[in-house]
Amino acid sequence: MEQTPIISNPAFRFTVGAVCVWFAATIxxxxxLVVYNNKATANPAPIPTNDFVFASEFEVVGAHILxxxxxxxxxxxxxxxxxxxxxxxxxDVSISSLEIGEITDxxxxxxxxxxNRQDHQAINSALVAYIKEGQ
Numbered sequence: 001m002e003q004t005p006i007i008s009n010p011a012f013r014f015t016v017g018a019v020c021v022w023f024a025a026t027i028x029x030x031x032x033l034v035v036y037n038n039k040a041t042a043n044p045a046p047i048p049t050n051d052f053v054f055a056s057e058f059e060v061v062g063a064h065i066l067x068x069x070x071x072x073x074x075x076x077x078x079x080x081x082x083x084x085x086x087x088x089x090x091x092d093v094s095i096s097s098l099e100i101g102e103i104t105d106x107x108x109x110x111x112x113x114x115x116n117r118q119d120h121q122a123i124n125s126a127l128v129a130y131i132k133e134g135q
Contacts, residue, residue: 058119058126065134072127078106081115085127093131095124 061080063072074081082101088094098120103111115123 058122060126060130063127063130065131072130074123074126076119079111080104080106081123083123083127087127087131089131093128095127098124 057076058081059075061073061075064070069084069086072083072085074083081103084099084101085095086097088096100113100115100120100123103113103115105111
């Protein structure tokens with residue numbers, strides 16, 4: 001049995017036209033992958049942040065309003081938040097200082113202060129509305 005080299009083997013004919021077609025197809029696939037990759041990375045997805053803002057609804061359960069300093073108990077969900085505050089009534093009612101006490105749940109278990117700046121603004125708004133309602 002005579003062996004023929006690969007160049008003269010009729011099963012493997014590498015003509016110039018076949019090589020050009022394979023070369024063009026390879027170039028087209030590489031080009032398509034590069035374009036797709038650039039398009040995918042051109043507008044990356046936004047990175048989510050941990051700044052979750054939820055609307056807190058504070059309810060003033062009770063308050064002892066004095067001319068200089070006052071105490072109040074606010075309820076947020078299942079938590080009671082005692083606060084000491086002072087307010088001004090010159091042009092309009094505004095809270096000048098706010099001190100948050102020991103936060104407890106409805107069963108009396110203590111929690112660390114978990115309020116943030118938005119909560120403090122909501123507490124101030126709830127206290128102002130309570131003071132205006134009482135005037």
